[in-house]
Amino acid sequence: MSDDDVIICRCEDLTLKELRELLKRGYTSFDEIKRLSRAGMGPCQGKTCKQLILNEIKNYTHLEIDKIPIRPTVVRPPARPIIFKEILESENERNR
Amino acid sequence: MKETADIVIVGGGCQGVSLAYHLTKKKAGKIILLEKSYLGSGATGACAAGIRAQWGLPINCKLAIKSLEKFEQMDEELDFPGGIDLKQGGYLVLAYQEEEIVQLKKNVVLQNSLGIKSKIISPGEVRSMVPYLNTENLIEATYHQRDGYADPHKVVFAYGEASVRLGVEIRKFTPVKRIIVDEVRVMGVETDKGTIYAPIVAVTAGIYSTGLLSNIGINIPLYGERHEALVTEPLEPMVKPMIISFSLNLYCQQTPHGSFIMGCGDPHKPVGEDISSTPQFLFTMTKKITRLLPFMKKVRVVRQWGGSYDMTPDATPIIGSVSEIKGLYLSTGFSGHGFMLSPMSGELLSQLIIGETPSVDISGLNLERFQIGELIREPSVVG
Numbered sequence: 052m053s054d055d056d057v058i059i060c061r062c063e064d065l066t067l068k069e070l071r072e073l074l075k076r077g078y079t080s081f082d083e084i085k086r087l088s089r090a091g092m093g094p095c096q097g098k099t100c101k102q103l104i105l106n107e108i109k110n111y112t113h114l115e116i117d118k119i120p121i122r123p124t125v126v127r128p129p130a131r132p133i134i135f136k137e138i139l140e141s142e143n144e145r146n147r
Numbered sequence: 148m149k150e151t152a153d154i155v156i157v158g159g160g161c162q163g164v165s166l167a168y169h170l171t172k173k174k175a176g177k178i179i180l181l182e183k184s185y186l187g188s189g190a191t192g193a194c195a196a197g198i199r200a201q202w203g204l205p206i207n208c209k210l211a212i213k214s215l216e217k218f219e220q221m222d223e224e225l226d227f228p229g230g231i232d233l234k235q236g237g238y239l240v241l242a243y244q245e246e247e248i249v250q251l252k253k254n255v256v257l258q259n260s261l262g263i264k265s266k267i268i269s270p271g272e273v274r275s276m277v278p279y280l281n282t283e284n285l286i287e288a289t290y291h292q293r294d295g296y297a298d299p300h301k302v303v304f305a306y307g308e309a310s311v312r313l314g315v316e317i318r319k320f321t322p323v324k325r326i327i328v329d330e331v332r333v334m335g336v337e338t339d340k341g342t343i344y345a346p347i348v349a350v351t352a353g354i355y356s357t358g359l360l361s362n363i364g365i366n367i368p369l370y371g372e373r374h375e376a377l378v379t380e381p382l383e384p385m386v387k388p389m390i391i392s393f394s395l396n397l398y399c400q401q402t403p404h405g406s407f408i409m410g411c412g413d414p415h416k417p418v419g420e421d422i423s424s425t426p427q428f429l430f431t432m433t434k435k436i437t438r439l440l441p442f443m444k445k446v447r448v449v450r451q452w453g454g455s456y457d458m459t460p461d462a463t464p465i466i467g468s469v470s471e472i473k474g475l476y477l478s479t480g481f482s483g484h485g486f487m488l489s490p491m492s493g494e495l496l497s498q499l500i501i502g503e504t505p506s507v508d509i510s511g512l513n514l515e516r517f518q519i520g521e522l523i524r525e526p527s528v529v530g
């Protein structure tokens with residue numbers, strides 16, 4: 052299988068080849084890669100791709116994973132995508 | 148070894164990278180940009196990506212329309228792989244109150260006098276532009292076609308890459324601990340990896356500019372104010388313009404990727420560095436957006452986030468030199484609209500730094516205005 056066919060982020064279709072190109076251009080932190088490629092911004096919010104990307108960064112920079120710069124986790128709700136109508140209904144429920 | 152540069156820039160948000168690019172384009176010498184994290188990691192990365200020329204203050208109109216021109220030319224000029232995702236679907240400003248209409252009409256007259264082709268449109272015209280919009284109680288709206296969207300991350304990385312190609316040295320993950328001054332002139336900066344001596348230091352550190360400057364005895368009335376936003380799943384292209392209303396206190400725009408980014412004002416927004424996300428915002432936004440765009444009820448919210456507006460007392464930026472300390476410059480305090488003004492603010496400050504007369508008069512944006520009380524309040528913002 053070539054790098055072209057290896058999908059790193061299934062939500063946003065980032066391939067291994069594209070990831071390696073970003074690394075070569077100097078984007079060697081998870082947050083930069085996320086903001087440029089949208090990896091981690093889709094429905095799963097990085098739950099599948101984050102470790103894979105960190106591993107690739109590790110291979111490229113030879114930094115241990117805990118030395119790779121990563122922004123302290125900020126909580127970005129909701130935990131899973133939710134439709135506005137459910138939010139509206141839950142709020143009406145609360146006010147009843 | 149003693150490290151030196153001609154110009155040090157502190158902070159790599161949209162302001163810092165635009166300044167770096169415009170300085171190096173003018174061959175201003177050896178430039179080092181220091182960023183404590185990665186480029187765009189501050190307010191710029193939290194930005195809602197809106198760009199508009201429909202402002203109520205002459206200076207904001209001038210900076211914004213010239214910046215729009217620069218956004219329009221950016222793909223060609225900066226040659227960033229994949230481009231900056233510019234979308235010019237216009238900004239539709241919805242008005243529901245009589246006094247609001249009076250202000251917006253004044254704004255349109257001003258904008259037209261400065262070459263911004265905004266216009267007043269009727270609820271009927273609004274409906275044909277956005278058939279999905281609930282226009283109940285809408286009195287009138289204003290529209291300017293060249294307003295819209297650009298991807299803030301890509302713009303920052305595009306300026307960053309172009310600056311590096313032209314010789315700027317960008318050091319990521321390098322926080323500046325303090326600015327070094329010799330009473331009346333700037334000497335350089337101290338980082339955790341050593342000292343860099345430079346006769347010119349430009350501070351573009353967003354809300355952190357306040358602390359860096361107070362350390363050297365300069366007080367700037369700039370503070371952070373939390374603003375929240377959210378984004379939905381991507382949908383087919385449905386809504387062309389950015390929809391914004393000052394009386395409803397909200398904005399919402401479909402991005403080129405198909406998702407909708409939206410935000411609304413919060414009467415209880417905390418001051419400081421808090422950028423947490425709240426359920427209150429989610430509920431308020433949900434109520435407002437499902438009323439205005441009823442189809443939203445079935446759309447999924449994918450992510451919520453918060454960021455800091457970089458507020459000054461008159462909601463207008465501080466761009467210029469600091470008179471007490473020779474060689475010290477500022478471009479900050481953009482009060483929630485710094486992304487859309489960044490192409491032009493960077494160019495103007497670069498002109499000032501190299502001793503040219505700025506092509507737009509920015510003398511009214513100096514820091515001294517707060518001491519002498521000459522505030523220049525912008526009337527048209529979402530708070």
Ligand SMILES: Cc1cc2nc3c(=O)[nH]c(=O)nc-3n(C[C@H](O)[C@H](O)[C@H](O)COP(=O)(O)OP(=O)(O)OC[C@H]3O[C@@H](n4cnc5c(N)ncnc54)[C@H](O)[C@@H]3O)c2cc1C
Binds near residue numbers: 198353483
């Ligand atoms: C939710 C939200 C929505 C917004 N929507 C819009 C919009 O639609 N349109 C618009 O135009 N604007 C919008 N804004 C405002 C806009 O994001 C800001 O005005 C703009 O990004 C400010 O840019 P800056 O470069 O001055 O600051 P920042 O982007 O904050 O950059 C400052 C940089 O300095 C770095 N730094 C700080 N201290 C140090 C130090 N000691 N050493 C080294 N580096 C340091 C930081 O890490 C940061 O990267 C929005 C803001 C928010 C929060």
